[in-house]
Amino acid sequence: MAGVSAGTVDRALHNRGRVNPEVAERIRKIAKELGYRPNAIAKGLSKRKDNMKITIILHISKTNFFFDDVMIGIKQGYDELIDYGMTIDIKYTSDFNADDQLRNIDEAIAERTNGIIIVPICDSRISARLNGISSAGIPVVFLTNLIDGTEYDSFVGCDYELSGQIAAGLMNLASPAGGRLLVFIPSLAMYGHRLRLKGLRETIERDYPAIRLQEYIELTNDEISDYQITRKKLEEHPQTDQIICPGAFGRGCLTAIKDSGFFGKAKIIAYDCSRIMIQALRERNIMAIIAQQPTLQGYTAVKTMASILTGSEETPRHDNFIKTRILLAEHIPEIEKSYEEERRKIRGPLP
Amino acid sequence: MAGVSAGTVDRALHNRGRVNPEVAERIRKIAKELGYRPNAIAKGLSKRKDNMKITIILHISKTNFFFDDVMIGIKQGYDELIDYGMTIDIKYTSDFNADDQLRNIDEAIAERTNGIIIVPICDSRISARLNGISSAGIPVVFLTNLIDGTEYDSFVGCDYELSGQIAAGLMNLASPAGGRLLVFIPSLAMYGHRLRLKGLRETIERDYPAIRLQEYIELTNDEISDYQITRKKLEEHPQTDQIICPGAFGRGCLTAIKDSGFFGKAKIIAYDCSRIMIQALRERNIMAIIAQQPTLQGYTAVKTMASILTGSEETPRHDNFIKTRILLAEHIPEIEKSYEEERRKIRGPLP
């Protein structure tokens, strides 16, 4: 229509230069009038040869199965990327070790990765390294956790502050007359947990003053010491009738609550849908779980990265909050069915 | 590798006939060994010329905004199908009129549609017609509602029975000592509402006998008569301290609850996230909303149909339950942000 060839149109529309400004203008105008939209799948087919590689840096931990669920989502996402010729490389950082994670990052760069998805550890060196990478043009997507004051292209995870607010609202719903609340939180080294606590505290203060937040106790993520800490704190606060506890790392904490005789005595809300929490929910020992859909997080992270890598437009930094769900005992069959289905949907293993 | 051309491989792998059985076997074996998987996007590009058309048959109603949200999801899904050369045609049935819907169906067939997504009305003629269509090879996807004893390829909507169970669980959470419950339900002409009631009743009987289900009242979906019915029933049951009411069609019902002085007096759970219910939640007049994610339903329906149409394998009938969410007052900012974002994400209007 513009009397030029496809190649010229391509260059004009993508500002690749080497094209007469007047012609380019004419082409853009016509494209606009026609409502032209590039065909994403054709572009994908064509770009297939680029062989993009995405590196995912996760944590490995024997007591936290959260990332097992994240992995399922990653596989689902990867499954859709294979057709685009993209590749995924997964690296594990052991024990939330910053040095180890730093090494993972450097390795990824050395291997000329095209983008990094990472569950970042709060550490100034990690932060500095990621800032460098992001500004060097390699996109960085934060998964599940985020670091304060660090550059990133997208954050995929739950809205922690909101999840704290929701716990407050749910506790109020369960005991409108208020109560004595004890909050156990996983290591605050994870910035998200800090935000969650903030949301919880502010909401209680503002909207539910009848709830008395007796103390919030930071746990260690070590099963045994968490057990000991929890027992000790419950002894110190025998009047406790409301408890909020972690789910993913919550085994030690929950066992202590049970052994201290607080099952049935306190209303308990747990974060995250670990096996042990599901069991406790089934037996009506805990009231509800606030789940953050780890599988969807993994899936969304991969898809987000893919869209950053293929997207022509400069995508501005964009938080991609995955909605949490409040789960009751009635949800258990649904949860279990989902587990099966999600596992079934996966076609092949990762490379 | 098999010493044959691409064409032969294609015929062999898709059992299109006209290929030497021995050669076909050899090809299949090699394909299996290689873990060959057809590239979905290349197939999409190639199939583009087929110009598939999907017909969506929705309801139009001035008092029910549920389908406005469904439409957003449909647009999102359509947006992803454009690249595959697929087209969407939307027909509206007015006032849940079976004759009108029947006409819509016939029209779609006359226009040689490739697949029908429908919010089916419970009517034997509709049922019969859809049975014919489905067995004639045109896939039928049920959206939001389903009909008992009718063939379909997929149902996309919430698990109604579960959503009834969840309401029971939530009510128990809010008042463990039990209460006097009144349940208002939209027209039972919608089979899903019947299932929801079933889930609610059974769960109360089995697990929460302290909740006394005084009566369940079927509404008409007409705002004025719903108002009158609700007022009358609340007068009959002045001791009521627990109410479950519809959200999408709940305006008349909710206003009556308010005018009868039950705000603050009864714990109220609403289904579906209509404007009026969000407002009531914000003002703390209702306790919670059980939402069925209409946008995700619309999106999933379109994607499901697309996958049926493009999928080579015979997909067995498959329910695609969209998970519900329990929403509290704290969720309101999230809900409103989602609204905006979802609207923003849509690139162009429907044709």
Added chain:
DNA sequence: CTGTTAGCGCATTCAC
């Protein structure tokens, strides 16, 4: 600066 060509993986059509 611009046009041409080839190729991404698959399906279809038409010769042989």
Added chain:
DNA sequence: GTGAATGCGCTAACAG
């Protein structure tokens, strides 16, 4: 029965 050729829409490389 089989192979070769063509096209889906886009991009990259190269030739002019």
